[in-house]
Amino acid sequence: MIERDITNELKLSAAEYPVVTILGPRQSGKTTLARMTFPDKPWVSLEDPDVRMAAEADPRGFLGQYPEGVILDEVQRLPSLLSYLQAIGDRQGGKGRFILTGSHQPRLHEAVSQSLAGRTAVLTLWPFSLHELRHYTPTLDAFDLIVRGCYPRVYEEKLDPRRFYNGYLQTCVERDVRALIQLRDLSAFQKFLVLLAGRIGQIVNMASLANDVGVSANTLRQWLSVLKASYLVFELPPWFENIGKRVIKSPKLYFADVGLAAFLLGIHTAEQASRDPLRSNLYENLIVADVLKRLCNAGQRPEMFFYRDTHGNEVDLLIRQGRQWMSVEIKSASTFSMDFLKGIERFKRAAGEQAVGDGVVLFNGEQIHTVQGVRVVNPLRETGWLVC
Structure with a gap:
């Protein structure tokens, strides 16, 4: 398995918080990420019914087996365990002791918000990026x-x-x-x-x-x-x-x-x-x-939107960059057309020049060039169009 792009953010979070929670869809690689990043930590899966039964019957004793911390996998199977992690963290301190993974389900979200508020960094691991x-x-x-x-x-x-x-x-x-x-x-x-x-x-x-x-x-x-x-x-x-x-x-x-x-x-x-x-x-x-x-x-809060007015003018994707918005048109065509720029131009007029930053057309062609100040690139060939 390759080193995931989020690894650095995971290490930084573990250096600042007693608990790091990795959420995301099933099979996105959460367990592998945690075990590769922290190879010296013991790992237990709450998907295992015997492990889950032991943890539920005696949560303090269960967690007491891991004085230096542990990777707890599939923690959504026993969200009540998180309140005991809070008590241990408050009593014993230490950074990066507990690494939790789970599929973000309502009960888990509620437990993380209530039991670990201010005590955990929450990261989201999606399937592979194009870079990966x-x-x-x-x-x-x-x-x-x-x-x-x-x-x-x-x-x-x-x-x-x-x-x-x-x-x-x-x-x-x-x-x-x-x-x-x-x-x-x-x-x-x-x-x-x-x-x-x-x-x-x-x-x-x-x-x-x-x-x-x-x-x-x-x-x-x-x-x-x-x-x-x-x-x-x-x-x-x-x-x-x-x-x-x-x-x-x-x-x-x-x-x-x-x-x-x-x-x-x-x-x-x-x-x-x-x-x-x-x-x-x-x-x-x-x-x-x-x-x-x-x-x-990159550890950033995704501020992503789209723009469409009642006349049908649209920009597929807007990404906040500071106080401005990067406007992104996405086209599956392999040949560039000047029509690709219309949505970006309409958005500039609607939002005001001060609010609009870079404009980019992402298409499926080979050439990379700039037209009327708008970059035209193939995102599968060139990743530098977006700096995170």
Whole structure:
């Protein structure tokens, strides 16, 4: 396994806090990251029922076995243990003693917020970034990445993406959802996932989606909240600073891993991906998710938005840089068009020149150049367009 980009941030956090909590989707590499970064620490998994039973029966005695600290894996399985960590930290002090990993679920979030407030650094580990993937595939192909996704096991173990995502969907997604909500109709939930994948990079109309799935809008909101809490999807909020009612104020939705979305859509080859009507949305999902990873890996709070006014003028991604906004257009085309600049220009006029910083067009072509002050780059070839 390669050294993950977030490793330095993890070490810095462990030098400042008694507890470091690593959250993220299942199989993003949280356990491997913790064990590689702290090889001298003992490791126990609360996924093991015997370990969990012992910890639940005698939490003080269980933690007392590890006077120098421990890596506690899958801590969402026993969130009540966190209050005992708080007591140990307050009594004994020390930095970086406990490293926790877990899938961010509602009970875990509540326990971390209440028991470890001010005592833990919280990091989010997503699947591989494009930078990390270069260790395995020096030349990245956008549509191949859309199919293969970014989960470490696909690359570490050279797994077939179709089999991996089929298993991931059954053992991780559906199991976690069943554990969190009373899921009476699995087939309706599966249909919901497929229809949601068909709406990536779009504003999701919950009433319309509920009608298509055949359940209530409230049920869909509950399902969506579980997917977000488990780091399977995320939303990109709209930007409407100082503009009032002239802009769209609903979020766009993306999958944390585009490979899962492609699998749900029945896209299994790079050629399929390159011809699919949703290829632009899938490419946009790949890039937006990578920006999120890069910011999290650098220990930054992701301040990412999109802009769309009621006339349809849009900028795919806005990234806060100090007091200004970097405006980013994302295009799956391999040939540059001057039309790519229209959204950025409209946003500059709407937001004001003082508020707008660099403009970038990210596309799937080969040439790197600057047009009217806007950089045009292929993000799979050039990573320097974003400095974190």
